[in-house]
Structure formats: structure tokens, C-alpha cells
Amino acid sequence: MIVMKTDATEEDIQRVVAEVEASGLRADVSRGEFITVIGPVGDERKLAFDRILTFAGVKEASMVETPYKLISREYAKFFGDAGAHTTVKIGDVKVGNGEPVIIAGPCAVESRAQIMRMAEEVKKAGADVLRGGIFKPRSSVHAFQGLGASGIDDAKEALTWLKEAGDAFDLPIVTEARGESVVELVAEYVDLMHIGARNMYDQDLLVQVARQGKPVMIKRHFGASIEELLSFSEYIAAEGNKDIILCERGIVPMGKGKSFTRYTLDLSAVPVIHNETYLPVVVDPSHATGHRNLIFNMSCAAIAAGADGLMIESHYNPAEALVDGPQMVTPDELKEIIDTCRIIHRTVRKH
Ligand code: PEP
Numbered sequence: 001m002i003v004m005k006t007d008a009t010e011e012d013i014q015r016v017v018a019e020v021e022a023s024g025l026r027a028d029v030s031r032g033e034f035i036t037v038i039g040p041v042g043d044e045r046k047l048a049f050d051r052i053l054t055f056a057g058v059k060e061a062s063m064v065e066t067p068y069k070l071i072s073r074e075y076a077k078f079f080g081d082a083g084a085h086t087t088v089k090i091g092d093v094k095v096g097n098g099e100p101v102i103i104a105g106p107c108a109v110e111s112r113a114q115i116m117r118m119a120e121e122v123k124k125a126g127a128d129v130l131r132g133g134i135f136k137p138r139s140s141v142h143a144f145q146g147l148g149a150s151g152i153d154d155a156k157e158a159l160t161w162l163k164e165a166g167d168a169f170d171l172p173i174v175t176e177a178r179g180e181s182v183v184e185l186v187a188e189y190v191d192l193m194h195i196g197a198r199n200m201y202d203q204d205l206l207v208q209v210a211r212q213g214k215p216v217m218i219k220r221h222f223g224a225s226i227e228e229l230l231s232f233s234e235y236i237a238a239e240g241n242k243d244i245i246l247c248e249r250g251i252v253p254m255g256k257g258k259s260f261t262r263y264t265l266d267l268s269a270v271p272v273i274h275n276e277t278y279l280p281v282v283v284d285p286s287h288a289t290g291h292r293n294l295i296f297n298m299s300c301a302a303i304a305a306g307a308d309g310l311m312i313e314s315h316y317n318p319a320e321a322l323v324d325g326p327q328m329v330t331p332d333e334l335k336e337i338i339d340t341c342r343i344i345h346r347t348v349r350k351h
């Protein structure tokens with residue numbers, strides 16, 4: 001749709017109409033008391049909206065169609081799969097439209113013994129899926145980068161431990177594929193491919209991850225709008241993979257001075273995403289808040305907001321965790337969170 005400025009001349013309007021027609025579309029011109037709106041009819045992708053925006057007299061020029069048609073609730077009927085992807089399976093665990101699914105485990109896989117023990121602990125606490133980072137996104141190159149960063153053999157070994165731990169306690173597994181070079185390797189082992197917040201904008205990574213034939217969890221970048229999260233998730237759907245789980249993990253806090261949390265958990269994203277798409281949404285209160293004592297409250301709030309699941313970092317001894325110790329909950333705390341969240345879920349659903 002192209003909106004003209006109040007002082008646009010007839011010549012300005014005709015120039016836009018000519019451009020729309022030259023691109024093979026029809027131009028519907030609607031003249032109001034103050035402004036004229038030009039609606040292109042036809043395949044909007046053929047129009048160079050950015051170019052039209054530079055024309056004299058043009059105020060706004062943008063597509064009317066949503067940039068995330070393939071995952072959109074509104075457009076689903078045009079693709080013959082209305083409601084078809086409201087649930088995504090991670091191994092045998094169903095996410096969406098049912099009991100909240102709890103993904104839990106340490107921030108990073110640190111040793112075979114550590115991930116084995118954590119698998120047992122999170123299973124006992126009631127979790128459904130085991131997490132553990134092997135390629136960690138870190139702000140400092142001098143910080144621990146995950147066991148996988150030191151070479152292919154170490155990466156394979158850590159992936160084997162994660163898989164062994166998952167198998168031993170009947171938990172499907174998820175780990176982040178931090179870059180294109182490790183996508184195929186990660187896909188060999190995991191039940192769910194994870195795209196980290198920092199990589200939400202990496203279209204080449206999204207496409208490659210989508211092609212592995214596994215479900216994908218994509219985390220919202222901390223500076224991204226919901227529209228951007230959905231538009232970039234569309235890259236996965238465009239590869240024919242609609243097994244997508246969206247993850248809200250907090251956005252950059254506003255203003256000067258302390259916010260007291262690592263990020264700001266945007267819980268309104270949950271119902272908004274449910275309105276916009278048919279895909280399941282999970283919430284990560286760990287990276288969002290950065291503090292162990294906030295995880296219980298924000299987990300409860302996320303489930304009350306309608307989240308289809310949670311991803312929570314846990315460690316049997318947070319003080320000795322190599323990464324993200326301050327936000328790890330103990331297995332006992334995890335159990336209390338899960339038990340309470342299941343009660344909240346039942347209550348909210350009933351109403
Ligand atoms: C993670 O989940 O391991 C992680 C690093 O989170 P994020 O990408 O949201 O920062």
C-alpha cells in the first residue's frame with residue numbers, strides 16, 4: 001500500500017501509478033479528503049517499495065501482506081494446513097495445545113558425569129526435554145566457549161554424552177547449533193535444533209538448520225520486534241519445515257540505571273505470537289532474568305500467559321557451573337517450579 005503526503009501533486013500520484021503498472025500490477029487509487037492511497041493489486045513482491053518510498057509526494061510504501069504468511073494463523077487457510085502445526089514433536093514429546101513442556105538442564109555440558117547427573121536430576125524434577133550447550137555464544141573470546149569449540153573430536157564426544165544422558169533417562173535432547181559449520185554434526189545427535197538469540201538474524205544458518213529434517217527452536221533476538229522474530233522464522237517454514245517452536249527470552253532493558261534483570265522478559269509476546277501464528281511458544285526465564293530468585297515467579301507468569309513450555313537452566317551445584325551460575329536453579333527448585341506451573345496451567349485452562 002502506498003500512502004501519499006497531504007501535499008502530493010497529481011503528477012506525484014501518476015508517477016506512482018505508472019511505476020505500479022510498469023511492474024505488472026493494477027493500481028487502485030483511493031482519493032480521500034486529505035490523502036490519496038494507492039493499493040497495488042497483484043503480486044506485491046514485484047514492486048520495489050523502497051524505491052517508491054523515494055518518489056516525491058510518497059509518505060509510506062509497504063506490503064499489505066504479512067511477511068510471515070507461511071506461519072500465520074490468518075493465512076493458514078490459504079495453505080491448506082489450518083491448525084496442522086499447532087503442535088511440534090520433540091522425539092515423543094508434544095509441544096503445543098496441551099501440558100506445558102519443560103526443557104531443562106545446564107547452560108553448558110561440562111563433563112560426562114555432569115550431564116549424566118543433570119539428566120537424572122531434571123527427569124526426577126519432572127522435566128520433559130534435556131538441554132545442554134556444547135557451542136556457547138559468549139561475549140568474551142577468553143570465556144569458556146563450550147566443549148565443542150576446541151575441535152571436532154571434542155564436539156562429537158560432548159554430543160555423545162548429551163545423547164547418552166538423554167537416552168538413559170528417556171529425555172529427548174536439544175543443543176544450540178551456533179554456526180553453519182556445526183549444523184550437520186548437531187543434527188546427527190539431537191531431537192530439537194536450537195537457534196540462539198544472537199543468531200536469529202542469520203538467514204543462511206536458519207535455512208541450513210531448517211533443512212536437517214528436525215524440529216527447530218528459534219529464540220527471539222534481544223533487540224528484535226515480534227514481527228522480526230516471525231519474519232525470520234518464516235525462513236525455516238519456507239524450506240518446508242514447519243516444526244518450529246518460538247522462544248521468548250527477554251529483550252534489552254530500557255532507560256538509564258539498573259533494571260535488576262539481565263533482560264526484560266516480554267511476556268505479552270506469548271499471547272501476541274499465539275494470535276499471529278499457530279506455532280507453539282516457550283519462555284526462557286533463565287536468560288531473561290539472569291537471577292535464580294526470579295525464575296519461580298517468571299515461570300509461573302509465563303505459564304499463566306499461555307506459554308506452551310519453559311526452558312530453564314538447572315545445575316546440582318550452581319556455584320561450580322562454568323557458565324551462567326547465578327541464574328541456575330537447583331533440581332529441588334526446578335521440581336517446585338514444574339509442580340506449581342502444572343497447577344497454574346490447569347487452572348488457567350479451566351477458565
Ligand atoms: C542458551 O539458551 O543457551 C542461550 C545462550 O540463550 P540465548 O541465545 O537466549 O542468549
Ligand code: MN
Binds near residue numbers: 107108287313
Ligand atoms: Mn546459559
